[in-house]
Amino acid sequence: MIQITKANGKAEIELLAALRQRSGEVDKQVSATVSQIIEEVKDAGDCAVRKYTEKFDGSCPEKFEIDREEINDALTNADQAFVDAMLSAIENISAFHNRQKQQSFLDTQENGVIMGQRIRGLARVGIYVPGGTAAYPSSVLMNAIPAKIAGVKEIIMVTPPMKNGAANPDILVAAALAGVDRIFLMGGAQAAAAMAFGTESVPKVDKIVGPGNIFVATAKKLLYGVVDIDMIAGPSEILVMADSTANPKYLAADMMSQAEHDALASSILLTTDENIARETVKEIERQIEGLSRKQIIEKSLANYGAVIVCRDDQEMIDLANELAPEHLEVMTANPMEYIGKLDNAGSVFLGQYSPEPLGDYYAGPNHVLPTGGTARFFSPLGVDSFIKKSSFIYYTQDALREAHDDIVLIAEKEQLTAHANSIKVRF
Amino acid sequence: MIQITKANGKAEIELLAALRQRSGEVDKQVSATVSQIIEEVKDAGDCAVRKYTEKFDGSCPEKFEIDREEINDALTNADQAFVDAMLSAIENISAFHNRQKQQSFLDTQENGVIMGQRIRGLARVGIYVPGGTAAYPSSVLMNAIPAKIAGVKEIIMVTPPMKNGAANPDILVAAALAGVDRIFLMGGAQAAAAMAFGTESVPKVDKIVGPGNIFVATAKKLLYGVVDIDMIAGPSEILVMADSTANPKYLAADMMSQAEHDALASSILLTTDENIARETVKEIERQIEGLSRKQIIEKSLANYGAVIVCRDDQEMIDLANELAPEHLEVMTANPMEYIGKLDNAGSVFLGQYSPEPLGDYYAGPNHVLPTGGTARFFSPLGVDSFIKKSSFIYYTQDALREAHDDIVLIAEKEQLTAHANSIKVRF
Structure with missing residues (x-):
């Protein structure tokens, strides 16, 4: 062996x-199918999601969003030992990821210049959770907790129905405990596309994370740029x-x-x-x-x-x-x-x-990790995966006057005279 | 107007x-051409780089690497006002990016558990610097300085020759002042591929950054995963x-x-x-x-x-x-x-x-910024763009015994009995 x-x-x-x-390479046939699904969901929203859900899953739920009541029921009916184990895991995962939080900074100089970097959570994140035997409650925690700690305002989740048409109750328990805000019963490339563009049911997100089969992974690759994505795990x-x-x-x-x-x-x-x-x-x-x-x-x-x-x-x-x-x-x-x-x-x-x-x-550390030798340059999923940064600059007239000659000189070296003009016009 | x-x-x-x-979309013809170039450089190294350099640039330098002497000459012959302006810019850019540095952390618990996250610079980074009128010394600074501050051990640079066959001296000055370690006179998709796979002349890098034309941008997209890349700027x-x-x-x-x-x-x-x-x-x-x-x-x-x-x-x-x-x-x-x-x-x-x-x-803040509405989820280039993180865990026998039941329960919920076995076998 x-x-x-x-x-x-x-x-x-x-x-x-x-x-x-x-x-390996992206499969061309899969890629063509997924492109088609993405285009249709972009144009037709829920209607296209419904079409592909029926095609691939055999049937489609009446309503995509799972009621708060059904989620609460899953929590009430869950084995208490499982809930306690999840809560202990959440405590440890939260403690570790809390250490990863970066702060905004602001520097002031004596000449009145102010500069800094603002850090904040993404507005909305979507977690893909596979169905079937690969439905892992631990994966819900590892994706949702760092997003929560990063300050993401809304975390939504999509997960395909089980054979009985309902959501996997363990997944619902994990989602409820980890603070997922809304859950939609859909899967496949159509669910990824729904989160990227938004539909009548599903709000548009800024980033899609979570594992999935070859269709979901291909959809994430193709949607990269429309939204951010996590790594494609090998x-x-x-x-x-x-x-x-x-x-x-x-x-x-x-x-x-x-x-x-x-x-x-x-x-x-x-x-x-x-x-x-x-x-x-x-x-x-x-x-x-x-x-x-x-x-x-x-x-x-x-x-x-x-x-x-x-x-x-x-x-x-x-x-x-x-x-x-x-x-x-x-x-x-x-x-x-x-x-x-x-x-x-x-x-x-x-x-x-x-x-x-x-x-x-x-x-406590995240289990979403770089594979296939990419640890050479990629990092584990973490709080940094769910933030965005902006820099800001405030200069006074005197400070800009001080910098005037240097900036004009560099701009002219680069033959960008309108850049130089934007400094000169102020004096 | x-x-x-x-x-x-x-x-x-x-x-x-x-x-x-x-x-827009990636051009299919460009994509096919670039794929071919990448495959050849992967297989034939310098020989393929030479072939495509001759094809696209008309001629090929005898030796790809630029001597330290030529770089020093560029610095000696440079206009002092330009050097001074670059040095002032470097001081400001360094001060801002120094504030972005993240520290490794380590937590110890009373029960003997040790956990943490190690942060370090990538081993080697490659900067692409375009030739012609889009050869911007400022872009060298904005890519090299955060890499240097992140602790990258070696920074290499590729840049295509000017019409006279030599490197743009302003680019050499910027590279020397910003601490670029080695410079290679090559451009296009072949230069990007050379950095991704390594050739006889060019060492293999972990990440490729810097702007380029449609061939370079397409090469970076196709090489993503072999190496990390920065954003594809629109x-x-x-x-x-x-x-x-x-x-x-x-x-x-x-x-x-x-x-x-x-x-x-x-x-x-x-x-x-x-x-x-x-x-x-x-x-x-x-x-x-x-x-x-x-x-x-x-x-x-x-x-x-x-x-x-x-x-x-x-x-x-x-x-x-x-x-x-x-x-x-x-x-x-x-x-x-x-x-x-x-x-x-x-x-x-x-x-x-x-x-x-x-x-x-x-x-001081970086000028490599997210374009096309992607500031919704992407961030400016910075020190974080050049680091990698690893988490680490050390548990004692007692601490693992304490966690035993919870871990086994979650593993069995996920039907991963070999996961449960790896805990059980220790007790």
Whole structure:
């Protein structure tokens, strides 16, 4: 199922190439279909959403918006232990994201000049929440909470109906607890387009976030610029670094927790200890028997799993920085000392008792993370994802007079005489 | 050349529609050509860059990288007044952007849990600087300085040769003063691709920034994901708000300083005073005669210029927020009071003595700003554009035990049993 290789330069390059290939090109056929849907929703609003909902989902709800009453019912009927678990998660996620808040600033100078930067939340944000088995309440929290903390005035959500025609009640509970303002029962590219342009039912948003299938992801790409979007997430990944002090039981469990997401997911172990490598493979074979998603895990590990034995610590660090994984676990004797060495990773999990699902659900940092090596330049979703900035300048006549010659000189260097004129005309 | 209309709902909607149409679709032919260039540069490196440079620029430099000596020569031979003006601009731009720096944070809890967010500069950034008449030294400063302050380790730059085969010396001066590390004499889509993939001459970067023609802009769009990019800038815009205290001479000059950029640029005046509207139009007709780019200004004002008389202050503010302009000038009796009311604007210029060119070159805030109404959700280029974040989590065994039940419950709700297993296996 999963092979042990020694780091030798070649194996890693092949692995990297295989991983990077997972996030393929946009499918042309999908792109054409989605373009058509977007155009129709732009022109015909709800009517087009209704048409495509009937076409793809088989039927269409009478009314798209879910009543406050139905949301309250979901909350009343929810298992109290689940509500309490969500509330604990919300507390932790809020505490972490509160630390990310940036402040507006204003500088005044002695000559009367005032300058600054104003930061505020976007006016309205739309969260896409998939239906079916990929309906994750934790994803609602991770998208809604940073938006709320950023000061977004209104958070709306779209989610497709379940087979029975109703919304997934766990999703409604998560949305109610996280402070989502309005929920619409619709999915697919038509729902994304509805949020981007606004329809009779759905208000126009400034940014669309949240995961979705290939149609939704393509719609988001095509709508980028009409609205802002979050990253287009690729298949999920974990990289585990382990020395001889690591516990193979934990290593195996954590690799499989990633692999169960999807046959395209990637789980890689780097270790300096060949024995740990062998024991981890044995543990995978042992533990997998008890897991409900055994088949997906097997496929994922066979295609994109790897166990690589490294010569030393530095080789593990170099490989980790090269792979730039979404999730990075460090199970070594001195995990905290790695913080400054790991340059490219979405989220870093340090020590034996910080498994990735802790971060997926609970600890506080966001679980929407850059994938496919993009941690080299992208960052986790956060409060910054939901703000906009404006700069402002106030100059006095004297201050502008002082700057007059320099500005005119630069403007003339750039052959922009009307720029120079706008300074000169004032004196 | 430019007409005065009264705000009545209809005129503004038509104006908005016209403005939004300027940033059209990607041209399919251009897109196909650029795709081909990207593929070849990815596969053949310098050899492909050389081929396309010869094809498009007529000849190709012997060596792409510009020697340190040539850069130093440009600096030695530069007009001292220009160097001094650039140094003053650099001081102001650095002071403003230094205020944007975010700090890493770390939180420790009494139960031993450690969590935080690490912020650092990207490893390597590439700046595209156009050649010809659009070679703007100020643009080098606005792209390089925030990258430097963000802690980017290496800043490289590409710029196409002038007709004589050499680099524009003003650009070299700006690059040397702003701390650009290496400069390569190449342009077009091939230069963007060289930075994205790396070639024998050009090192691979993490992010490409800077303006360019349609080929460069298309290349950046297609390379997004391989590297990060800045916004794709649309045609430039200014919106000026004026009450009866404004000076029509200044209003006219500022509108034309925007209009001279390009026939697609847009300059709009909103005023509560009909007399100011009439006088401004007269001033435009008077001042335009002395400007070298008269023809561009005439075209731009005729197509995308407007003077709109508003009933009151609130109507001006509402229209400004709807238009979400790149540059917004406020020339009213009490300009500072507008800061909190103007929700969507890249940069706001307050008062009679804060004309837009002051911000383009000198005051400190960045001149790379969201265009085409995207100030609703995009922000000016800044230090945040050149950083990456990672979160980190360290839990103790006791802390994880405490969280055990909640995490397992949420994982099982999401039917992710391997996630639950990774917690359970530790106890």
